[in-house]
Amino acid sequence: RQPRASIRDMADVTSAEDNQPDWNSFFTLTGIFTLTGTIYAAFLHFLPRYLEDANVHLLAFSGPGSSKYYAGLVLLVGCLGQLLGAVFARPRILERQLMLIFLANVPCLLWMALATGTTRLAACALFALVHFMHQPIYNSLIAKYTPPHRRSLCYGFNFAVGMGMGGVGTMLAGFSP
DSSP states (O other), X not given: OOOOOOHHHHHHHTSXXXXXXXXXXXXXXXXXXXXXXXXXXXHHHHHHHHHHHHTOOBTTBOSTTHHHHHHHHHHHXXXXXXXXXXXXXXXXXXXXXXXXXXXXXXXXHHHHHHOOTTHHHHHHXXXXXXXXXXXXXXXXXXXXXXXXXXXXXXHHHHHHHHHHHHTHHHHHHHHOO
16 A cells, blocks of 8 residues: 655646646646546536436436435535545556546446446446546646746646636537437
8 A cells, every 4th residue: 555645745736847847748648637627527417317208207306397406415425526536646656546546437337327226326426436536636647737927838738628618518418418
């Protein structure tokens, strides 16, 4: 088991030699984020409808519009995923961790495609937990590959491109049966 990263470890990651920009890696991350943004947009916009179609009726939430409450619960689980991603992030292996998270998304998405009834809620919650783990790791990688004096511009560019072009995911999910 690896020890938790200390502030000193974080400082090592952002030392002077690491502050040299790696534009190839940055633009690769931007391309990856565009694909991730596609999945995110489709998931976020169609989650209530997906759960409504499953006819999920658990807990005290039932009846018309209850899928919105379930969608909120799923997104709350996604917040826990962000927290877990931050806890598990290790500065020296961020790239590997990001790849593992994206690979772990595949079985979750497949389960969502096959799930029916109440299991849709569990499939969505698991996907949200795993998928949102990428955010703190991804943000750390952006900081790693960009120069400090251009970091805010790089974050803005990355999110504008990733979420802007990733918004196509809503259209693609709308066309799917």
